[in-house]
Amino acid sequence: METTRIAILGYGNLGRGIETALAKAEDLELVAVFTRRDPASVKLASADVPVYAASELAAHAEEVDVLVLGGGSATDLPGQTPECAKLFNIVDSFDTHAHIPQHFAAVDAALRESGHVGAISMGWDPGLFSLARVIGNSMLPDGADYTFWGRGVSQGHSDAIRRIPGVKDARQYTVPVPAALEAVRNGENPQLTDRQKHTRECYVVAEEGADLAAIEQAIVTMPNYFEPYDTTVTFISQEELEANHAGIPHGGSVIRSGQTSDGTQHTVEFSLKLDSNPEFTGSVLAATARAIGRLSREGVTGCKTIFDIAPAYYSPLSGEELRSHLL
Amino acid sequence: METTRIAILGYGNLGRGIETALAKAEDLELVAVFTRRDPASVKLASADVPVYAASELAAHAEEVDVLVLGGGSATDLPGQTPECAKLFNIVDSFDTHAHIPQHFAAVDAALRESGHVGAISMGWDPGLFSLARVIGNSMLPDGADYTFWGRGVSQGHSDAIRRIPGVKDARQYTVPVPAALEAVRNGENPQLTDRQKHTRECYVVAEEGADLAAIEQAIVTMPNYFEPYDTTVTFISQEELEANHAGIPHGGSVIRSGQTSDGTQHTVEFSLKLDSNPEFTGSVLAATARAIGRLSREGVTGCKTIFDIAPAYYSPLSGEELRSHLL
Numbered sequence: 329m330e331t332t333r334i335a336i337l338g339y340g341n342l343g344r345g346i347e348t349a350l351a352k353a354e355d356l357e358l359v360a361v362f363t364r365r366d367p368a369s370v371k372l373a374s375a376d377v378p379v380y381a382a383s384e385l386a387a388h389a390e391e392v393d394v395l396v397l398g399g400g401s402a403t404d405l406p407g408q409t410p411e412c413a414k415l416f417n418i419v420d421s422f423d424t425h426a427h428i429p430q431h432f433a434a435v436d437a438a439l440r441e442s443g444h445v446g447a448i449s450m451g452w453d454p455g456l457f458s459l460a461r462v463i464g465n466s467m468l469p470d471g472a473d474y475t476f477w478g479r480g481v482s483q484g485h486s487d488a489i490r491r492i493p494g495v496k497d498a499r500q501y502t503v504p505v506p507a508a509l510e511a512v513r514n515g516e517n518p519q520l521t522d523r524q525k526h527t528r529e530c531y532v533v534a535e536e537g538a539d540l541a542a543i544e545q546a547i548v549t550m551p552n553y554f555e556p557y558d559t560t561v562t563f564i565s566q567e568e569l570e571a572n573h574a575g576i577p578h579g580g581s582v583i584r585s586g587q588t589s590d591g592t593q594h595t596v597e598f599s600l601k602l603d604s605n606p607e608f609t610g611s612v613l614a615a616t617a618r619a620i621g622r623l624s625r626e627g628v629t630g631c632k633t634i635f636d637i638a639p640a641y642y643s644p645l646s647g648e649e650l651r652s653h654l655l
Numbered sequence: 656m657e658t659t660r661i662a663i664l665g666y667g668n669l670g671r672g673i674e675t676a677l678a679k680a681e682d683l684e685l686v687a688v689f690t691r692r693d694p695a696s697v698k699l700a701s702a703d704v705p706v707y708a709a710s711e712l713a714a715h716a717e718e719v720d721v722l723v724l725g726g727g728s729a730t731d732l733p734g735q736t737p738e739c740a741k742l743f744n745i746v747d748s749f750d751t752h753a754h755i756p757q758h759f760a761a762v763d764a765a766l767r768e769s770g771h772v773g774a775i776s777m778g779w780d781p782g783l784f785s786l787a788r789v790i791g792n793s794m795l796p797d798g799a800d801y802t803f804w805g806r807g808v809s810q811g812h813s814d815a816i817r818r819i820p821g822v823k824d825a826r827q828y829t830v831p832v833p834a835a836l837e838a839v840r841n842g843e844n845p846q847l848t849d850r851q852k853h854t855r856e857c858y859v860v861a862e863e864g865a866d867l868a869a870i871e872q873a874i875v876t877m878p879n880y881f882e883p884y885d886t887t888v889t890f891i892s893q894e895e896l897e898a899n900h901a902g903i904p905h906g907g908s909v910i911r912s913g914q915t916s917d918g919t920q921h922t923v924e925f926s927l928k929l930d931s932n933p934e935f936t937g938s939v940l941a942a943t944a945r946a947i948g949r950l951s952r953e954g955v956t957g958c959k960t961i962f963d964i965a966p967a968y969y970s971p972l973s974g975e976e977l978r979s980h981l982l
Contacts, residue, residue: 349915352797432978454982462966462969463783463786463966463969467969468938469971513928588931589675589931594929594934597925597926597928598926600922601842602922603918603920604915604921607915607919608921611921635965635970635977637965638962638964639966642794643789643793651759
């Protein structure tokens with residue numbers, strides 16, 4: 329198994345998750361971390377791996393086979409990924425579904441011009457959940473798709489609560505409605521509104537003397553984020569938040585329900601239960617970096633998604649080993 | 656979307672399942688069925704599709720883009736698939752796990768020599784379950800694999816009961832043990848024996864005057880098939896068998912349970928609940944025929960498995976459509 333030299337851009341939760349995943353893979357070697365902070369202020373979990381300023385990316389391009397981007401989709405990746413694609417084979421986790429086509433076009437153009445290969449929108453949704461959707465749709469063309477998220481922490485919704493005056497900290501869990509999940513699993517093909525699919529549980533630490541009723545009202549009436557859902561708000565202390573809500577668990581299910589002939593019903597389900605969203609996402613990005621390293625050695629160029637990569641590329645096992653042990 | 660011309664070899668349960676699946680796909684056209692029976696005796700569900708003797712395969716090779724084999728793994732496919740690979744792009748559902756490497760080698764050699772492409776061991780296990788295993792192993796390299804089958808009808812075990820003297824008909828269901836499934840889903844990583852994972856339920860129609868106690872004893876002590884499991888035997892009438900056990904449902908779950916760092920646990924599960932095993936398997940083979948038709952048009956040759964085919968190839972949607980709607 330050939331070694332692939334990996335660098336990480338960005339050392340937040342996801343960057344650390346990628347680093348953790350690389351430690352489990354003998355053929356993937358972390359050779360550098362790039363940061364927009366002062367490199368001297370960044371302490372890696374990995375010993376002896378250099379930390380460089382993001383401005384020095386170009387100077388280290390020859391030392392890296394695949395650059396894995398740990399940034400966020402809102403402000404980091406739309407600019408970073410196409411820029412990095414001029415110099416590196418890349419992997420990112422761009423997850424703003426509505427903007428994927430334009431992100432793909434920008435990254436693909438940069439990769440083709442520079443002769444590199446990359447994969448965008450990897451992780452679990454988009455990523456493994458997308459794989460489950462294309463498999464479900466292809467094998468059951470006459471059917472319906474359902475995606476349930478949770479029980480898990482939504483960073484975006486937690487941030488939205490934190491922006492409300494009087495809120496010190498908050499954690500929001502997205503929770504699938506058990507009856508809806510059950511109906512879908514039973515092949516009942518229900519039509520479900522947002523409210524019927526998920527509830528939202530909010531754990532909020534208020535500032536001293538804050539108007540709790542006003543905070544609760546601001547949350548449950550917030551358009552798009554909370555108004556379309558049944559939302560519960562529970563005020564807790566900072567200590568309780570840190571003791572019971574420190575993790576970043578997530579997960580969910582993609583279900584394809586369909587029929588092959590009249591009344592002959594089938595259900596295909598892919599589910600994840602994750603203790604740590606960034607560590608699992610990092611693990612998917614690490615396996616994708618292996619795939620991109622291989623595609624690059626084969627001379628492939630341009631932008632890929634999970635739809636375009638044969639599954640064997642993610643595995644360190646050979647074709648013979650895969651056929652003997654996993655087929 | 657280009658049309659792919661499909662022929663089916665073998666018109667048993669699986670052959671009919673493939674035919675049913677093709678009717679749901681606008682871009683897949685059934686152009687012929689080949690049979691080892693008298694072609695005049697075979698009545699297709701599809702109007703206007705010719706039935707030919709299997710001995711005439713060579714004469715129709717030019718009319719067919721992909722030949723899908725509906726035969727069984729025990730006696731049909733080991734000879735048929737390599738033989739057909741001399742003339743056709745092929746898809747089969749070879750499922751004798753221990754013999755996959757030698758079957759792959761024989762089919763690959765024939766396909767390369769004739770300049771064709773094919774996929775073996777497609778369906779759901781091997782097939783979609785294998786895909787779930789390689790994804791689970793790649794994304795969670797530090798973990799354990801579990802496969803549960805059922806609740807579903809095992810044809811092999813039903814046949815084994817029918818061979819016992821005094822048995823007129825039988826249906827055997829493989830059933831996962833709920834507590835074992837639950838422990839695996841909870842990330843407990845249990846070590847499980849065959850007996851702890853599955854039970855076997857047998858519904859038996861005895862011949863008039865048969866010794867029921869002797870039949871039951873013959874079943875529960877049968878080596879490999881029933882002795883390693885907790886097996887229940889229920890005698891029923893032929894009418895009850897036909898009324899309540901006529902279907903061929905199946906399904907199961909592949910679960911990968913692992914950790915990305917100490918104590919950080921993740922569970923990846925892929926599950927199927929199928930009203931009809933042959934119709935769903937046929938549907939997977941039909942989507943694979945689409946993929947093989949495309950690979951052939953791209954000039955690819957040789958034998959593939961589900962590990963070697965990028966997911967987009969199974970779908971009639973374009974790359975742009977997939978990225979917009981399913982990513």
